[in-house]
Amino acid sequence: MQKITTDIVIIGAGAAGMMAAHFCALKGKQVYLLDHNKQVGRKILISGGGKCNFTNIFGSSAEEYHSENKHFVKSALSRYTCYDFLELIEKNKIPYEQREVGKLFCLRSAKDIVNALLEQLQKPNIHLKLEQKNLDVEIHDDGFRVFNSHVEYFCNSLVIATGGIVLPSIGASDFGHKLAKRVGHKILPMSPALVPFKVEGWSELSGNAIKAGITCNGYYVAENVLFTHKGLSGPGVLKASLFWNPGDFIEINWLPQYHISDILKSASGQKQLNSVLSEYLPKSFIKLFFEKIDFDSSIHIAKISKKEELMLEKNLHHMVITPSGTEGFRKAEVTRGGVSTEFISSKTMESKLQKKLYFIGEVLDVTGQLGGHNFQWCWASAYAVGQAIAE
Numbered sequence: 001m002q003k004i005t006t007d008i009v010i011i012g013a014g015a016a017g018m019m020a021a022h023f024c025a026l027k028g029k030q031v032y033l034l035d036h037n038k039q040v041g042r043k044i045l046i047s048g049g050g051k052c053n054f055t056n057i058f059g060s061s062a063e064e065y066h067s068e069n070k071h072f073v074k075s076a077l078s079r080y081t082c083y084d085f086l087e088l089i090e091k092n093k094i095p096y097e098q099r100e101v102g103k104l105f106c107l108r109s110a111k112d113i114v115n116a117l118l119e120q121l122q123k124p125n126i127h128l129k130l131e132q133k134n135l136d137v138e139i140h141d142d143g144f145r146v147f148n149s150h151v152e153y154f155c156n157s158l159v160i161a162t163g164g165i166v167l168p169s170i171g172a173s174d175f176g177h178k179l180a181k182r183v184g185h186k187i188l189p190m191s192p193a194l195v196p197f198k199v200e201g202w203s204e205l206s207g208n209a210i211k212a213g214i215t216c217n218g219y220y221v222a223e224n225v226l227f228t229h230k231g232l233s234g235p236g237v238l239k240a241s242l243f244w245n246p247g248d249f250i251e252i253n254w255l256p257q258y259h260i261s262d263i264l265k266s267a268s269g270q271k272q273l274n275s276v277l278s279e280y281l282p283k284s285f286i287k288l289f290f291e292k293i294d295f296d297s298s299i300h301i302a303k304i305s306k307k308e309e310l311m312l313e314k315n316l317h318h319m320v321i322t323p324s325g326t327e328g329f330r331k332a333e334v335t336r337g338g339v340s341t342e343f344i345s346s347k348t349m350e351s352k353l354q355k356k357l358y359f360i361g362e363v364l365d366v367t368g369q370l371g372g373h374n375f376q377w378c379w380a381s382a383y384a385v386g387q388a389i390a391e
């Protein structure tokens, strides 16, 4: 069996692990970066529809994250911001564009991000080892033994960057969660997030999108809702899903920028309701909406009673929908929950239960909102560990 002694082993060559290897190596440490995949950063490659929304120019504040301890992310995020990551983008001359609400995407391909991260790994003190299957960890008084049947690595510090459990088909595993549990960390229930909802009865609108307001457990977002064969998707729905638990309802405002009573007041009494509303909503939506609420949309505006107006208001501005579920880990972008931050240092990412053991990226109970915040968490937590390990 091959035997290797090193300062640091990082398990997981995704966004967080690759970045951490770079930061640790900058401090002169010998780093082994291990992954069971054949290829690094597979999730980066498929992110943002292949264009990777790598950060958010409006910044990533604690409000953009779901975590049991909402203060946990503050220290790391404040020490490594979107501008720090932009330096890497600009150094590598990666063309990018800003989309709505500050999201930065590659113009060419997410490959540009993986290549930039790989380029950073080209240092004599970084050793990237792929296809490291069936790894296990032993904890000794003087460090860690990371091993499989072919090789054993002895290291002083161990960084776990194995991510969440979304998409096992491209390498996701619960390795980090199991190790954390072994040393006494709580694992918060894991559920799919940034994921479409399954909702019956809207499939005939499949492919259409409407800007709507969605409220879920006190969280409100006004963005596009996309109708799918299985229910509802689009940025508004994905964002709301971060706050949804099975059995919860969501409330949809189909006309967030207007109010039905103003629309009715300003319309001619001779006009039909469906023709007035068609100035605000797609005809196909209007047809299905009125079928659902069982109301004759050809009614003339002058004929609408106060009671009917209130009923229209309730359904147009406060429609309550209870999704039967989500499309699950297969379609989710991230895992909500994971290794509890309760006994993790927010400054260094080190376990308070096991010295020199660090957790970074999505394996932790830190789930970012849609918009580049998940990658920004990976970069920032990797930076925090790089600074701490070198001390």
Ligand SMILES: Cc1cc2nc3c(=O)[nH]c(=O)nc-3n(C[C@H](O)[C@H](O)[C@H](O)COP(=O)(O)OP(=O)(O)OC[C@H]3O[C@@H](n4cnc5c(N)ncnc54)[C@H](O)[C@@H]3O)c2cc1C
Pocket (backbone or CB within 6 Å): 011, 012, 013, 014, 015, 016, 017, 034, 035, 036, 037, 040, 041, 042, 043, 044, 046, 047, 048, 049, 052, 053, 054, 055, 132, 134, 135, 161, 162, 163, 164, 166, 167, 170, 171, 172, 173, 174, 175, 332, 333, 334, 360, 361, 362, 363, 371, 372, 373, 374, 375, 376, 378
């Ligand atoms: C379809 C999709 C689109 C997304 N788009 C965006 C986006 O545009 N912007 C954004 O901010 N976020 C996006 N995300 C979320 C983002 O990709 C993740 O939050 C981020 O990749 C997490 O990085 P990580 O390094 O913590 O984990 P990962 O990227 O999952 O990396 C973990 C690594 O650990 C390895 N590993 C796991 N188990 C083991 C083991 N037992 N032994 C050895 N190696 C192991 C894996 O092979 C993998 O390489 C998207 C996610 C998906 C699924």
